[in-house]
Amino acid sequence: MPTPAQTMLSRGFTALSRVHAGTWEFGSAEFPAIAGALRPDDPRLSGASDRWIELQVATDEMPATYPRQGDVLEHAGATYTVIRCDDDPIRLVTTILVSA
Numbered sequence: 001m002p003t004p005a006q007t008m009l010s011r012g013f014t015a016l017s018r019v020h021a022g023t024w025e026f027g028s029a030e031f032p033a034i035a036g037a038l039r040p041d042d043p044r045l046s047g048a049s050d051r052w053i054e055l056q057v058a059t060d061e062m063p064a065t066y067p068r069q070g071d072v073l074e075h076a077g078a079t080y081t082v083i084r085c086d087d088d089p090i091r092l093v094t095t096i097l098v099s100a
Helices: 004-020
Strands: 023-026 029-038 052-056 072-075 078-085 092-098
Touching: 004 029, 004 052
Parallel strands: none
Antiparallel strands: 023 029, 023 072, 029 052, 052 092, 072 078, 078 092
């Protein structure tokens, strides 16, 4: 059973997702995700030579099989390679890092 704070976070993220999320594809599965470019000084970019994007996805909207490092996602006709994906189903929001 979620705590009141978790319930409010879930509701807020769902409302934000309705306005800002785009549709991403992983194999035959589609899911809504909010995308944001990482700042050049983000420590997760250390040593990266390409552009990274952080996707925020409501965990209950994730495909049954989570994408893993090296998998390919598609969005608006472009392909992106998964760098890292949180795979903790207890979290309300899952983060996926992809390279463009």
